[in-house]
Amino acid sequence: MLGRTRRSGLLSNRILVGQRAPESPEMRIALFVPCYIDQLKPAIGLAALDVLETFGFEVDFPEAQTCCGQAFLTAGETRAADRLFDRYLDVFDDFDQIVALSGSCAATIRRHLPSRRASSRAEGVAGRTLEFSEFLVENGVATRNLGRFPHRVGLHSNCHALRELRLGTASEIREPERMDPARRLLSSIRELQLVDLTRPDECCGFGGIFSIEEEAVSCRMGLDRLADHRLANAEVITSTDVSCLFQLAGLADKAGFEFRAMHLAELLAESLANVIRESSREFDPSSRDVGASQEGMDRTDGSR
Amino acid sequence: MGHVDRAREFVADADRTGWHDRALWFVRTKRDRAADLVPDWEALRERASEIKRFALGQLPELWCEFEENAIRAGAVVHWARDGHEHNEIIARLLQERRIERVVKSKSMLTEECGLNPHLEACGIEVVDTDLGERIVQLRNESPSHIVMPAIHLRRGEIGELFAEKMGSPPGLDDPTELTAIARRDLRDRFLRAQAGLTGINFAVAETGGFVVVTNEGNADLGTALPKLHIASVGLEKIIPRQADLAVFLRLLARSATGQAITAYTSHFRGPRPPSPDPQELHIVVVDNGRSHLLGRPAFREALACIRCGACLNTCPVYRRSGGHSYGATVPGPIGSVLETSRDPATHAELPHACSLCGSCSDVCPVRIPLHHQLLAFRGELARAGHQRRSRRAALGLIGWLFARPSGYRWLGRSGRFLARRLPTARLNALVSPWTRQRALPEIPEASFRELYARRRAAENDR
Secondary structure, rough: OOOOOOOOOOOOOOOOOOOOOOOOOOEEEEEEEOOOHHHOOHHHHHHHHHHOOOOOOOOOOOOOOOOOOOHHHOOOOHHHHHHHHHHHHHHHHHOEEEEEEHHHHHHHHHHHHHHHHOHHHHHHHHHHEEEEEHHHHHHOOOOOOOOOOOOEEEOOOOOHHHHOOOOOOOOOOOOOOOOOOOHHHHHHEOOOOOOOOOOOOOOOOOOOOOHHHHHHHHHHHHHHHHHHHHHOOOOOOEEOOHHHHHHHHHHHHHHHOOOEEEEHHHHHHHHHHHHHHHHHHHHOOOHHHHHHHHHHHHHHHHHO | OOHHHHHHHHHOOOOHHHHHHHHHHHHHHHHHHHHHHHOOHHHHHHHHHHHHHHHHHEEEEEHHHHHHHHHOOOOEEEEOHHHHHHHHHHHHHOOOOOOOOOEEEOOOHHHOHHHHHHHOOOEEEEEEOOOOHHHHHHHOOOOOOOOOOOOOOHHOOOOOOOOHHOOOOOOOOOOHHHHHHHHHHHHHHHHHHEEEEEOOOOOEEEOOOEEEEEEOOOHHHHHHHEEEEEEEEHHHEEEEOOOHHHHHHHHHHHHHHOOOOOEEEEEEEOOOOOOOOOOEEEEEEEEEOHHHHHOOOOOOHHOOOOOOOHHHHHHHHHHHHOHHOOOOOHHHHHHHHHHHHHHHHOOOOHHHOOOOOOOHHHHHOOOOOOHHHHHHHHHHHOOOOOHHHHHHHHHHHHHHHHHHHHHHHHHHHHHHHHHHOHHHHHHHHHHHHHHHHOOOOOOOOOHHHHHHHHHHHHHHHO
């Protein structure tokens, strides 16, 4: 049963590997790590790998991937964006599922790539690209043991996951509610308290090059979001998009607000690690395994 | 000075920004509650969008039908290619009748055409009768919002203005009291007006009639007494059938202010009956760039706009930068589309005054894909040369490198190497304006792809 699971994942612990997803040996899964995670927050990529492997998904990281092109598209540099779209298609064409660690990058691929690169191949690759939480929920992870995370958590809604991918129902829309996979996963984590925000889906103000060119408005938008999370006494702000978190954490740092900004993958990895730690202790409090698994987590933290 | 600088100025007043944001968000939440009470709100939006798309597809036919029916009802229809022609038509109508004093109810079209200054230059006094419009007129300002023209002002500031212009006691800030003062001042002007000017919210092709909605009844009052009523209408305001009003009137007020319906919904069809007090009705239909927009499939849906202002109220940038920061008659998301289409050279910055959150498109009662249109404009304007060369060159170079894995790796590695070794102050200066109010994330030694390779190598060793 564990045949296709890579066992070296930091969380590939005997407690959790048992809850892996149904075997689908032909499914080839690629991890798409957006450029800013790759270069600036590699720990998020590792955490995502840990979570995916914990649930038994074998994922490849095609080395030739670079960037989805979003930053260029939104800056109006469509030629540069088109080149990156072509690269994306070449790199990921062979995969059955592409797990993107960012709602806005996934939205760029799903919503904008097919209209600029009209072909059945483009439609296919775009359609097979899923945002991380979306992938987990669509592949049976929502009902598994997602661990324990005893904190007050504010979920920062990513505009593009919400309004381009329609993961969840935007506050403007009057329709039967759609499931937000990130919220669904968080609600399955034990002891996690999801706080209520007064404006649950307002933009953080990042917006790519907007954050630089319209710095004043961008920062005010972010500070207002932070105020909302503070009002709700959130200890942790989580999101499926790291660009939003750069914005919020950057502002919080400079303003001296104490928040942990965590990508959903990091939160899940930590939540699962909490279970491993406790279970190991239960089995044998003096076991060396405890040390090993903690060291593993520290290593993840250290490379952040 | 463009949007960036004017927005920076607005945001610098943190209190005002917070108050402006909350005032408009309050309207947005009222809209949400009003929409909650309409079963099938989304179906209604879809229906409205369909009707508008149909109307835009048959625009010439519908206007011919309207003209025929309006003439049959006794109105005179004029056609204006642009704002200047519109102003000249109205000035001529007034001068021929030796009219010197007119009242005007709310009309963004006449703002767009610059009617007031044109008439004033002809020696004609124009009094805006919508309270918000009157306030900005007295302050020599343009409206900062298409539905709430004076939303950028606080009550105290209006009290000061009235004290100065109407001789009211200084220091007033009670809304009821201030409204009463304006009302007394306006009553006299209504009574003395020789012509009433209005806009048009919906022109109905099958009847040749039209609808004007107000909350103050000023369109009725302004047109009830004078012998001349001139209504200005943009090409996009036509709807095919009277029954379509049932769709649009349900959407308009709810989207605009969260009211189920405006206090007044005034239907006009032809001039009032000749006895005992005959009246002339003139309708001026204005193009002013609209047919150009109609010819552009990527943007034509913007002509479906019913000017409810919901996209302004929901826009996180508009709420924090104020209407005047856009430097355009119509601010906010819809304004950025319309104004950029009309005059790309002047407004090339506006499509970038947007974080692409998409709230505008979701709140829009006629489902205009506003944020996608703004995104499309960005590419178009850059290609047309309305973007700084240095910016284009820098992004072009980075894009070229990013399209090659080796180039991407080199840029990432050298960027991180540099960032980890530069003194913080130097680094911050280098990546300013990001660091003006934001800390940089801690720069890691290795990228994910390097760590991944190490991990896989360790696995294989095991």
